[in-house]
Amino acid sequence: MTPEHLITAPILIPLVAGAIMLFYEDRQRRVKFVISLTACVAMFVIALELLIRSKGPSGGSQIGLYLLGDWPTPFGINLVLDRLSALMLVLSSALAIPALAYSYAGWHSRGQHFHSLFMFQLMGVNGAFLTGDLFNLFVFFEIMLAASYGLLLHGSGPERVRAGMQYIVMNLVASLFFLIGVSLIYGVAGTLNMADLAQKMPYLSGEDRPMIHAAMALLGIVFLVKAASWPLGMWLPSTYQSASPPAAAIFAILTKVGVYIILRLGFLAFAPGSGISAGFGAEVVLMGGLASMTFGTLGMLGSQSVGRMAGFSVLISSGTMLAVTGLALMGGGVQMLAGALYYMTVSTLGIAALFLLVELVDRGQGTIAAMLALSADLYGAPEDEPEETQRGITVPATMTVLSLCFAALAVLLAGLPPLGGFLGKVMMLSGMLQGGQGGSVASWIFMALLIVSGLATLIALLRIGVQTFWTSSEESGPNVLAIELAPIVALTGLVVLLTWEARPVMRYMEATASALHRPGVYIDGVLSAARTFDMKETVE
C-alpha cells in the first residue's frame, strides 16, 4: 500500500507558493500573480482528482488517509479525505481562481503581500477541510484566521481597520473557547482524533458524558461564530462589506468552514441512532440557523447597498445550511441534506460572484472611487499608481454583461427556476417532507423562512438592479477591464454549469449525505488503516 501523498498537496501547494512569494519584492506583482495562479489551478486540478478518488472504485465512498509522520492513528496526526472534504476542497479552489484573477486588475497592488496572504488563507481552509484531528483543526483554523485578518485589512483605510479590529477580537475570543473545548475533550476522552472520539462516544461513563457534551457545546460556539449564526454573526455584514472585493469573495468560503465542521463533528459524534448522545445540540443548531435566516432576510430588505446585501445573503446561505444540519441531526433524512449541500455549493459561488460584482456596479456610481480617494488621502497614495484605464482590454457592452450576470445571480440566490438555487431548495423541501422531520413545527417554520428569504432576496436585489441598470445616464457605464469581468462571468457560468449538470452533481451530493449518515465508514476508514512503514520494518 503506497501512501496517498496527493492528499497533502492542497496544504503543501499554497504553503510553498506563499512562502516562495515572500522572497520576491512586492513590486514584482506579475511574477507573484503567475505563481499564485499556477498554484490555484494546480489545487483545483488536484481537488478534482481527489474528488474522483473519494468516490472509490465502486462509486460508493472511500476514505483516503494520510498519516503525517507515519504514527499509528490514535497517536499520530492524520489527514482524512472523504466525499465531503473533497467537495469542500473543490469549492474553495473554484472560488480562489476567479478571486485571484480579479485582484490582478488592481487590488493586489493596494497593499503588501496580497498573494502570500491569499495562499496562506487557502492553506488554512484546505487544512481545516482535510484534518482528522481536533488540535490540528485548531492550528489550521488559526492559520486561516490570521491570513483572513491580513486580507481583510488589505487596502487599509479607517473603515477596514475598524471592522478588522472587531473581527479580530471576536475571533480571538472564539479561539480561546476552541482551546477550552479541545482540552476538555482530551481531558475526558483522552483522544483528539475525531474518528477515535466518535468511536469512544457510545462507551463514555455517566459522569464523563456531560463533560464531553459541555466541551462539544463550547466547540459548537466557536463554529457557530465562524458560520455567523445569529446572535454570534453580527460581525459578518459590516466586515465582509468593508473587505476588498477579492478578499470578500474568498471569505465566502470561511462561513462554510464553520458549517463543514459542524456537519463533520455532529455526524461523527451525534449521528442519528448513535446511542445516548444522538442528536445532541441539534436543536441549538436548528434554532441558530432559523434565527440567522430571519436576521439575514430582514437585513437584506433593510440594506442600502449591494455590498451589504451580499453580506446578508451570506447569513441566509449559512443559516439555511445550519437549519438543515440541525434537522438532519434530528433524523431529517439523506435527501434533504443532499439538497442542502447542493444549495451550499451554488450559493457560495453565487455570493462570491456578487461580492466581485459589487465593486464594478458601484464604480459606475462613483462611490468606490470616492472611497478610494479618501483612503489614499489618509494612508498616503500608493507610490506606483498605474494608469488603470489603459492597461488590459476594456470590454464593450459592459453594462449588458454585468446586468445579465447580476440577473442570473439574483435568480440563483432568490431560488427561482431555472437556476441551481431553485433545484437545491426544492430538493431540501421535498426531502424534508418525505423524511423523518416532515410534520414537525420546526420544519414548517424552516419551509416558510426558506421561501420568504428567497422572496426578500429577490425584492432587495431587484430594487438595486432597477436603480443601477435601468437608469438612463449620459455616461457609457463604468470602465471595466476584461480581467475584472471574466471572473464574474466564469463564476456565473460555473453556477449555470452546475445547474445544467445537476443530475451527476446531485448524485454526488446524495452519496455524500448518505456517507455522512453512516459515520462507521469514516471511523473504520481512519482507525483500521495500516501504517505504510510496517512492511519495511519487518524486512529489516
Add this chain to the structure above:
Amino acid sequence: MELVLALAIGALVASGVWLVMRPRSFQVIVGLCLLSYGVNLFIFSMGRLRTAAAPILDRGGEIDPAAYTDPIPQALVLTAIVIGFATTALFLVVLLASRGFSGTDHVDGKERDQ
C-alpha cells in the same frame, strides 16, 4: 494544589472577561492576554496535576508510564502560546492603526458622546 490552580484560572479569566468588555482597545488587548493565560493553565491542568514527573521518556531501559506525566497537554499549551502570541501581536498593530486613523482608542473608532 488543585484549589490554588482553580483560583488562579478563575481570577485570570474573570479579570480577562471584564477587561474584554471595556470600551478601550488597550483594555481589550490586556483582557485577551489574561484570558489566554487562564486558558493555557486550564489546558495544562487537563493532563492531570502531577509534581516531580517528567513528560519526556528516558532513553532505553524499562519504561513505567505511571512515573511520567502526560506530555500532550504540554505540547498543546506550547502551540497555543505561540499562536496566541502571534495573533496578539497582530492585534496590537491593528489597534495602533485604528488609533492612528480615528484619533481615539475607543473600540468603535469614535467616542460615544461626540
